[in-house]
Amino acid sequence: MKRRVVITGTGIYSCIGKNLDEVRESLYEGKSGIGVDAERKNYGFRSLLTGIVERPSLKGMLDRRARISLSEQGEYAYVATLEALKNAQIDPDYLDKNETGIFYGNDSSAKAVIEANDTVAAKKDTMLLGSEAIFRSMNSTVTMNLSTIFKLRGVNMTISAACASGSHAIGLGYIFIRDGLQDIVLCGGAQETNAYSMGSFDALSAFSVRMDEPEKASRPFDASRDGLVPSGGAASLILEEYEHAVQRGAPILAEVAGYGFSSNGANLSQPSDAGSVIAIMRALNDAGLTVKDIDYINAHATSTPQGDAFEAIAIDRVFGSCRTPVSSTKSMTGHECWMAGASEIIYSLIMMQHSFVAPNKNFEQPDEYSAKLNIVSQRLDKKIDVFLSNSFGFGGTNNALVIKKINNK
């Protein structure tokens, strides 16, 4: 028999708040975290827009070895994980006595790699890189550091799946627990926000250039959208087997009901409505639910002309006449890339807990595809029992997760 998987703790560090309380307020008020990074002009960026994320100060919280080995996104992930563990009522003593796993989404560590390369180019000597360069620059930098810091002894690996990395990390954590391989897994996603990490993405002219109005730059589904705004931070979730959580007396926030995935097997950068539909249907079937059961859809919609259109077609094909409320929180956060699939589960959980749908900001004029959807442009007070969250990434990797209130539907 398949075991039930619940979420017992969450933690968030993003451009709309450094903890759950701040993020809840931003989502409720429709507050944007997007601004301009003037320094990007010196790097020849086409767009200077970015989510503004402050680096946390970890001195006094971690010893030197742990601090210097963390990449920028690793720092965010550490802070988010502290909050998630605390909310799940898991302390170091618990982690010492119980096996806990980690699946975390991360798909670059560009700053660490480029800085190391700059040092070698200048010094012509790899010995002068210092001990931390390797631990910061590998793709698995987040999981290798968090598992060491928090003494995790279960499954331990990084999921790199472009902008669906965070949500596939949750999906795999769900499968490992459901199938009895683990009782608790720390899942999440992390994304660096420095200019180094975004130059190659800017090269594709994928970013909005609405720099005179940063808060209006990210406008998913709006007819006048002109690209995404890169952003980042980290989001951590504690996934746990239901009976295990009950026995521990842990707070149960919601149940991971279904995980759907697919690969388009086609274009590197162009999404596919067909592939998206397969992932969404797979998640619904896995959850044993129908389209009518979904109270809210947190869209992947990044504010690119092409991506939003394909997702709108997919949502309309699946949900059609249901008129299910849809919003993209990227209208406030920008595109949190490797982190987005995890952070958007947390944003949606906050909405579920407080009975509102956060607005899809800047949705003023629909295009022919988004006109068919019920897009929530102003905050909507609404009870949410079940939600769907979509994530799609380069290379055609698709993900859909269905989350429901416990003992509901």
Next chain:
Amino acid sequence: MKREEIIKIVNEFLIEELEIEAEKIASEARLKNDLGIDSLDFVDIVVIVERNFKFKINPEEMVNVSTLNDFYDYIESKVGDR
């Protein structure tokens, strides 16, 4: 460079950069067993010494460096006459 100056710079980076407790710093302290300097810290010491003293440690020359005093001697042998 005078020995006093070398000692001051080394002690400072051990305390400030490697975060070794000041009270543990003593000329007879053993780098590994007393100060807890491990192989990864040693990689960082190579970088810090290059930055502060403008020479690169040759690991083969460090085999006889056991105590902090040995380390002062080693650096003095490299930069003492500058």
